[in-house]
Amino acid sequence: MRVKKAVIPAAGFGTRMLPATKSIPKEMLPLVDRPSIHYIVEEAVSSGIEEILIIISRGKEAVCDYFDYTPELEEKLKKSGREEDAAALRAIADMAKVTFIRQKEQHGLGHAVAQAKTFTGDEPFAVLLGDDVMEGNPPVTRQLLDVFEETGAPVVGVAEVPTSEIHRYCSLGVTPVSERVMEVHQLVEKPTPEQVLSNYAILGRYVLTRDIYPILEGLSTGFGGEIQLTDGLNELCRQSKLFALAYQGTRYDTGNLRGYLEAQVKLALQHPDVGAWFAEFLKTL
Ligand code: G1P
Numbered sequence: 001m002r003v004k005k006a007v008i009p010a011a012g013f014g015t016r017m018l019p020a021t022k023s024i025p026k027e028m029l030p031l032v033d034r035p036s037i038h039y040i041v042e043e044a045v046s047s048g049i050e051e052i053l054i055i056i057s058r059g060k061e062a063v064c065d066y067f068d069y070t071p072e073l074e075e076k077l078k079k080s081g082r083e084e085d086a087a088a089l090r091a092i093a094d095m096a097k098v099t100f101i102r103q104k105e106q107h108g109l110g111h112a113v114a115q116a117k118t119f120t121g122d123e124p125f126a127v128l129l130g131d132d133v134m135e136g137n138p139p140v141t142r143q144l145l146d147v148f149e150e151t152g153a154p155v156v157g158v159a160e161v162p163t164s165e166i167h168r169y170c171s172l173g174v175t176p177v178s179e180r181v182m183e184v185h186q187l188v189e190k191p192t193p194e195q196v197l198s199n200y201a202i203l204g205r206y207v208l209t210r211d212i213y214p215i216l217e218g219l220s221t222g223f224g225g226e227i228q229l230t231d232g233l234n235e236l237c238r239q240s241k242l243f244a245l246a247y248q249g250t251r252y253d254t255g256n257l258r259g260y261l262e263a264q265v266k267l268a269l270q271h272p273d274v275g276a277w278f279a280e281f282l283k284t285l
Contacts, residue, residue: 011057047142108226132204136249157205169201189230
């Protein structure tokens with residue numbers, strides 16, 4: 001079954017990036033010349049997604065504005081001969097059919113994903129976490145969708161993380177199926193050293209089906225007093241198959257300062273207008 005819908009949870013406070021996020025949604029912090037959420041939507045679209053639901057919260061209206069038309073600004077640009085720039089702005093709003101929902105209270109990622117029930121209906125859907133900016137060819141979400149279309153079962157995107165870091169993510173108990181695909185038997189969110197099942201952690205990409213909703217709705221709070229998507233998946237893999245794909249690509253955790261700076265430098269070096277200049281500039285430091 002072809003997957004046409006994606007959900008992007010973007011309701012968090014962004015406390016790891018304060019004070020920058022005091023008055024700007026973290027998803028709107030720029031990576032070179034566009035906000036980080038632009039890259040996430042672009043990945044979804046280039047993976048074949050047509051409709052996107054972005055889950056926001058109070059104070060994040062700038063995210064909605066970014067995917068809307070800006071007729072006054074476009075008109076002004078056109079009048080001064082900048083037709084191409086005006087068209088580029090319009091193209092952002094036309095990338096996909098983007099809609100929004102406000103999560104009234106933040107009770108964790110599982111609670112956020114549960115808000116997408118009406119939007120996704122009976123259709124399978126991709127979930128892309130806003131903090132995890134990916135470089136991949138094919139795009140990481142496309143790689144997951146290929147596995148979903150082959151197996152018909154939910155898929156999570158995983159990578160091996162160092163033992164010293166795994167407590168920041170989740171840990172998966174898996175058995176290999178093929179070179180990059182594994183079947184998942186158990187998941188633990190933010191594991192203690194004793195709870196670590198393997199160094200495989202989910203890094204920001206999922207393909208889910210409607211089967212997740214009743215599980216999420218029945219879940220009690222987990223790590224941090226929040227409804228954890230990982231706990232929902234732990235229940236799901238007891239009921240039916242769940243696969244993990246060790247995707248090919250590079251991930252930047254733009255939700256913390258180091259990952260944000262890494263992404264900034266790597267993406268600036270690749271930028272068609274400033275990349276070569278930036279490489280020379282770095283050499284002078
Ligand atoms: C979330 C998930 C976690 C995952 C991580 C990275 O954690 O709950 O399972 O490994 O994203 O994608 P958070 O970064 O919100 O603490």
